Amino acid sequence: MFIIESPVVEVKILQDNIFLLKIHCPEIASIIKPAQFLNIRLSSQSYPLLRRPFSVCDVEGENIYLLFNIFGEGTRILAGKSNGDLIDILGPLGNGFILNDDYETAVIVAGGLGSAPFPFVTRALKDKKEILSFVGGRTSKDVITYGMKNVFTTNDDGSAGFKGTVVELLNSKIDELEKKNIKVFGCGPTPMLKALKEFCVKHNFVCEVSTECAMACGFGICQGCPIESTSNSEKYLLVCKDGPVFNVQDVVI
């Protein structure tokens, strides 16, 4: 875990309101795992006061990538960064996906900005596992397929290829999926993760999801990011420290 100031290499618009930020940070690039996250301080002044958590999008050599949209003041500041500007990073934080266990096909399921961790997942699994990616969004502008492969897309009006939610898209391929030895990796809005959990439980698919919750510190001291555990109703798990990746069987979504 580091607190480090690292220079921006490039900020670019991927599509519409979606940005990709490239930061030169060998210290973190060499150790971070897919779906771990970074907590970034965007101002040395009092607003925004708290750091903002970002999932690592990709790692390439000594560079790390973040994918985000402009949502509030913090992301507006981030999108306005120029080459050479220093970014105050705390990380890597949390636990990433378990990628190397016993399965043959990785089924990636992403909704909206939930695509963020998957370019790095795709890179890490290259030549090791078959990958099938299912990507959804409200409109076609919200469907982010950057850095992914073997992609099936969906949106609300069908203009992205399939009409419906990403879990409905997944369900449309159920015959094919049931013939394979798969593990599902999901990230997206809570209703999507809820539907994905139901789908995977029903079909007995192993599934890990990357969750999110408002948090202050990102490393366990503020206790701000509880998530209900299925095994112990007396105690919450913390998204930052126990997650953000959980097996869907372990948490109430």
Added chain:
Amino acid sequence: MSKVDLSVKIGDLYLRNPIMLASGTVGYGSEISEFTDLNTIGGIVTKSLSLKPRKGNPPQRIVETPAGMLNAIGLANVGVEEFIKSKIPFLKKFDVPLICNIAANSVEEYVECTKILTSEETIKAFEINVSCPNVSEGGLQFGNDVKAVGKVTEKVRAATSKPIIIKLSPNVSYISDFAEVVKKEGGDAVSAINTLVGTTFDINTRKPKIFNINGGLSGPAIKPIALAKVLEISRKVDIPVIGSGGIMNWKDVIEFMIVGSCAVQIGTLNFIDPTAPGKFVKKLEDYCLKNGITKISDLTASYLID
């Protein structure tokens, strides 16, 4: 050897310098120790402990507000028994005074917790939380009532010979009345201030942004209020005050000392830059050297008001 005496005495509690880490912002020490050498800090105050473990409030627990944040954690904690079993052994490794913060639903529970913990040698003092705004019972129910604060102080005083610090609420008209009763009932010091009650709503859903509706406001937004409360106590009551509320840099520490604090607690800043408190110590020393101050305790209540 430092040319400036940075040490602070609060009753029998000796701190090597006035920088303390506030309850609820350092957990039980292990996470923060990855960023700061705890042996350089004046003292650490644990997350509030209750007799039994508390689950705390459901999400959302935290939201940022202008120059501050609201939290409604709900005193989630491992409970006294688990604290002794699994947290104290780690904390023993450090040469830093450990102050145990206690939260309870009743006077009896405060006393019971104190009695159990007081035999632990590692614990050097108690901070009694009578001012948490985020639980339905206890907390502010005590903190808003001078008699109740007096009663808690009296009973906890009888339960331990170690220094007791009462953490006061700012959500009252005259905080000095509360400091007065703490002094009368044998408390060694007060911490001022706990968080201020606040809320914020989403204008699209018309719902509160945190589950508990109200939360405790902290961060730089509350610093002027905290300074005024510390000053009020300092001018009216002869009791050591540990100042806290929105400290973001070493200059804030000096300011808190000038208005009457003998030591300070760093809170919200630990979430943003957990390395910062450790860096303040050298800055305080530099300030003292530059201003001809040989004992930092001389800064306490050194305000000049015409």
